[in-house]
Amino acid sequence: MRQERNVEEINAMAKRMRLKALDLTFKSGKKGAHIGPALSCMEIMAVLYGNVLNVDAEVPGDVDRDRFISSKAHSVLAQYTALNEMGFISDEKLNTFQENGTQFGGHPVFNLEHGLEYTGGSLGMALSVGVGMALDAKLKGRTNKVYILVGDGELDEGSNWEAVLSAAQFKLDNLVVIVDKNGLQYDGLTSEIMNIDSLQDKFAAFNCKTNVVDGHNVRELLNIFHDLSDKCPHVVIAKTVKGKGVSFMENRREWHHSQLSQKQYEQAIEEVNGGRP
Amino acid sequence: MIEITPRNIRTWSMLGQRGTAFTMALPDIASDRKDVMVLTADLSLLSGLERFKETYPKQFLDIGIAEQNMIGVAAGLAKEGNCVFATTYATFISMRSYEQIRNNLGVMGFNVKVIGSSAGVAMGTSGNCHHSIEDLALMRVIPDMQVISPADGLETIKVIQAISKSKSPAYVRLTGNLNCPVVYKEDYEFQIGKGNVLKEGKDIAIIATGTLVAEALKVSELLNEHEIYPTVVDMHTIKPLDEELIRNLSDSHSVIYTLEEHSIIGGLGGAVAECLAESGSSVRLIRMGFRDEYSGLGDYEYILRQNKLDAEGVKETILSTRMSKIRRGISWKI
Numbered sequence: 140m141r142q143e144r145n146v147e148e149i150n151a152m153a154k155r156m157r158l159k160a161l162d163l164t165f166k167s168g169k170k171g172a173h174i175g176p177a178l179s180c181m182e183i184m185a186v187l188y189g190n191v192l193n194v195d196a197e198v199p200g201d202v203d204r205d206r207f208i209s210s211k212a213h214s215v216l217a218q219y220t221a222l223n224e225m226g227f228i229s230d231e232k233l234n235t236f237q238e239n240g241t242q243f244g245g246h247p248v249f250n251l252e253h254g255l256e257y258t259g260g261s262l263g264m265a266l267s268v269g270v271g272m273a274l275d276a277k278l279k280g281r282t283n284k285v286y287i288l289v290g291d292g293e294l295d296e297g298s299n300w301e302a303v304l305s306a307a308q309f310k311l312d313n314l315v316v317i318v319d320k321n322g323l324q325y326d327g328l329t330s331e332i333m334n335i336d337s338l339q340d341k342f343a344a345f346n347c348k349t350n351v352v353d354g355h356n357v358r359e360l361l362n363i364f365h366d367l368s369d370k371c372p373h374v375v376i377a378k379t380v381k382g383k384g385v386s387f388m389e390n391r392r393e394w395h396h397s398q399l400s401q402k403q404y405e406q407a408i409e410e411v412n413g414g415r416p
Numbered sequence: 417m418i419e420i421t422p423r424n425i426r427t428w429s430m431l432g433q434r435g436t437a438f439t440m441a442l443p444d445i446a447s448d449r450k451d452v453m454v455l456t457a458d459l460s461l462l463s464g465l466e467r468f469k470e471t472y473p474k475q476f477l478d479i480g481i482a483e484q485n486m487i488g489v490a491a492g493l494a495k496e497g498n499c500v501f502a503t504t505y506a507t508f509i510s511m512r513s514y515e516q517i518r519n520n521l522g523v524m525g526f527n528v529k530v531i532g533s534s535a536g537v538a539m540g541t542s543g544n545c546h547h548s549i550e551d552l553a554l555m556r557v558i559p560d561m562q563v564i565s566p567a568d569g570l571e572t573i574k575v576i577q578a579i580s581k582s583k584s585p586a587y588v589r590l591t592g593n594l595n596c597p598v599v600y601k602e603d604y605e606f607q608i609g610k611g612n613v614l615k616e617g618k619d620i621a622i623i624a625t626g627t628l629v630a631e632a633l634k635v636s637e638l639l640n641e642h643e644i645y646p647t648v649v650d651m652h653t654i655k656p657l658d659e660e661l662i663r664n665l666s667d668s669h670s671v672i673y674t675l676e677e678h679s680i681i682g683g684l685g686g687a688v689a690e691c692l693a694e695s696g697s698s699v700r701l702i703r704m705g706f707r708d709e710y711s712g713l714g715d716y717e718y719i720l721r722q723n724k725l726d727a728e729g730v731k732e733t734i735l736s737t738r739m740s741k742i743r744r745g746i747s748w749k750i
Contacts, residue, residue, distance in 0.1 A: 170541060170715070212545070237541040237713075238714070239713075239714035239715060239718040240712060240713070240714055240718070241541075241713055241714070242713075244541050244542060244543040244713040245539075245541050245542040245543055245546075246542055246543035246545050246546065247543070248543055248544065248713070258543065258544060258545060259543075259545060260542060260543050260544075260545030260546055261507065261508060261512070261545045262481050263481070292458065292480070292481055293481055295458070295479075295480035295481040295482040295485075296481055296482055296483075296484075297482060297484060297485060324458050324480070324481060325458045325459060325461060325462065325481075326456075326458050326459070326460045326461050326478055332458060332478050332480050333458075333478070333479070333480025333481075333482070392461075
């Protein structure tokens with residue numbers, strides 16, 4: 140039975156998710172993993188799964204569930220670990236991450252039983268799918284919401300803006316777009332590679348209600364998700380730090396996808412456990 | 417001038433043609449040609465383009481994660497007389513920006529070279545979204561598009577050099593992982609549209625493309641132990657297809673096998689099938705590739721093994737089917 144977690148519980152959950160994500164990255168050896176972009180959205184995922192989303196591992200395909208897709212699907216370690224916390228993915232299954240024959244690869248594969256709503260990895264696709272799912276909820280008179288997490292680098296893709304345009308046109312107040320604004324894309328700073336600012340002005344110009352929050356502050360995130368009452372699509376711009384929680388990964392593009400040495404792994408675990416230098 | 421030495425050949429192989437080997441050819445081409453432009457969609461670092469970017473900053477553009485825009489911008493530059501190389505992962509560049517490619521490069525013939533990296537299933541564990549097993553078919557159907565899939569690092573360099581001299585659009589498909597096996601140990605003559613016979617055998621012929629050419633060579637050795645001596649062909653160009661070579665092979669062999677890291681529909685196997693059907697040949701054709709389904713997840717070698725595209729799997733297929741000329745008419749599935 141689903142229970143909403145409070146601020147303290149969610150912070151503890153995010154910490155466990157970080158530790159697990161580091162374990163899985165280390166275990167992946169030379170294959171490496173998208174650890175940096177997962178660490179930037181741990182609190183967002185923990186808040187969504189731990190409190191906001193009406194989803195239940197006992198009835199994973201329930202038609203009235205809230206829908207959530209991480210369009211920045213490479214942050215899969217944040218999603219897998221959150222789904223693990225909520226009972227959608229067992230420890231045993233999660234430990235097959237990136238192994239031969241696994242269901243849990245470096246990008247998620249559509250699998251409702253395990254809470255995965257969409258096969259991701261090609262950026263700029265899921266927001267339009269979110270519009271479709273939100274439209275269906277409206278047409279069928281359901282009250283569930285649709286949450287789509289996008290990356291700020293990902294917003295380079297023009298398809299996102301076609302989706303936002305249509306979301307406003309169809310007055311989809313049941314659609315919540317969350318931007319994990321960590322300021323980095325693969326080749327470097329988004330401000331230098333392809334400047335996306337001002338995001339707030341852009342979404343506002345597309346007739347969405349836009350809020351800016353600290354993406355690592357659980358209380359702020361909870362407050363905003365429980366206060367989305369405008370009659371238009373909602374955009375939550377979450378300011379985050381790529382690699383958050385591990386000093387040598389923070390704001391470093393090389394940790395977009397990388398492998399962990401034994402020493403780095405030990406230091407990362409220690410820092411997440413509170414032993415930060 | 418880029419030198420073809422054993423050392424360089426090893427380096428290109430180590431870098432792997434899936435991403436970085438092709439970028440080694442670019443500085444050389446750009447050094448005396450201001451019309452050469454290189455565009456990437458946020459994969460400069462991954463493709464090894466940082467050196468090019470530093471050396472020729474005016475001939476380099478990072479368009480961000482926006483493949484459709486990249487092809488559009490490339491088309492605009494090409495329309496004004498430039499020779500443009502545009503690159504990102506094969507899945508994204510061949511599929512996300514397909515209509516941009518079709519209208520700009522196909523219908524209007526703009527001089528853009530589309531370089532799809534990590535094609536096939538090199539990015540095995542990344543998931544199906546990163547497996548490119550349809551790109552050959554998509555590109556092949558565009559009129560006048562050259563479609564090329566080099567076998568190793570040296571051939572990749574030769575392909576890039578060759579297409580830079582032509583004004584026609586091209587799609588280059590880069591398969592395989594880092595540390596690609598070397599197929600060509602020394603310099604050789606490369607020509608777009610002319611397949612290379614790497615081994616002259618008898619009775620059966622394996623026509624392979626991309627990194628699986630190296631597997632085909634391995635298979636031929638495994639088969640020698642069974643006293644089977646296959647002909648092995650590197651069919652680097654899928655279009656224009658070397659139809660003359662295929663007709664000659666069909667005259668002198670009883671079974672032709674195609675081997676590719678792609679769907680058996682529409683790629684090398686499809687192209688060879690079309691050629692053989694129209695030629696009226698009675699040769700038996702067996703296509704090896706992905707059999708109209710998406711693969712499970714795993715590392716590169718695992719996926720090849722699961723789909724019987726590694727040397728051992730190909731050997732099994734050949735051993736169980738090579739007598740098919742005698743059994744013609746019997747319907748069976750490999």
